[in-house]
Amino acid sequence: MITRDFFLFLSKSSILNRLARNWGSSVATGKIIGGKDFEASIPIIKELNEQGLTVTVDHLGEFVDSREVARERTQECIRAIQLIAQEQLNSHVSLKMTSLGLDIDLDLDLVRDNMTSILECAEQHKVMVTIDMEDEVRCQKTLDLFKEFRQKYEYVSTVLQAYLYRTEQDLEELNPYNPFFRLVKGAYKESPQVAFPDKKDVDENYKKLIKKQLLSGHYTAIATHDDKMIDYTKEIAKEHQIGKDRFEFQMLYGMRSKTQLELVKEGYNMRVYLPYGDDWYGYFMRRLAERPANIAFAFKGMTKK
């Protein structure tokens, strides 16, 4: 049987990544990713916005191993922010620290410089930039950088993963930074030394984090396709009289599209994570790992409603 671990193993192959890029992204374009570039994604963003959905775009890019490429990725994020403002799109930007050079310069000066250029532009145009969370070995560095940026910039947020043992403490420690967090279960392969191996425990921890963060009063994104977590969020909000303007749901583009629209109809904020670009392979494999049916259904355009 093809397992989650197998797809996560494949997602780390830079050779397959390169082959996939040469092969082309048409396999996933318009189904689970936007266009091959930002311009090609604009009509999709506009359509989502017209349906009452907000968006966060992510320029796909993994295995960045040179300063030049990290700089190119930075320029791409800046261009996306400028185009969001110019086209008056209702969209945030999501990015990964590795794509800006996290692994290249161990002093972190490269990633710090690149991120500073992006955040200067984001402040100017009032576009939120969310730092996606990658695997656990990069978590501490990412949170340290987030703290640094947050002291200077308003339009920056990050992600916390419920599968990590450390996350509850991170959430508490970051509370003074008035953070806007996206809460997720976690998408990478982690060892039992750092992450709950049992899905039941991940779900319990996810609920705990949702409750804590909502009660802290900070605006919160609950990023999940899981009805149980969505219902739990609604219950907590109702029980503690937390307004619908204090949180949002987030889902990936192409997944549970009908549910997304139903949440909008119920008056909830609903944001769609829209990846774009030709470096689609790693993203695609992580989605396969989560739920192989996702991809099969996405292709047939019949994802569970």
Ligand code: FDA
């Ligand atoms: P999970 O996979 O736990 O499934 C629970 C149940 O939900 C399933 O049994 C099924 O009933 C239902 N379900 C799930 N997917 C479905 C689908 N497509 N269609 C129908 N039903 C479905 N991770 C990370 O490590 N770092 C990050 O920065 C991010 N960022 C991010 C942004 C956004 C917007 C989302 C939605 C997710 C992420 N993730 C992430 C990924 C996240 O960590 C997680 O791997 C996936 O969301 C899968 O977990 P779920 O909570 O969605 O459901």
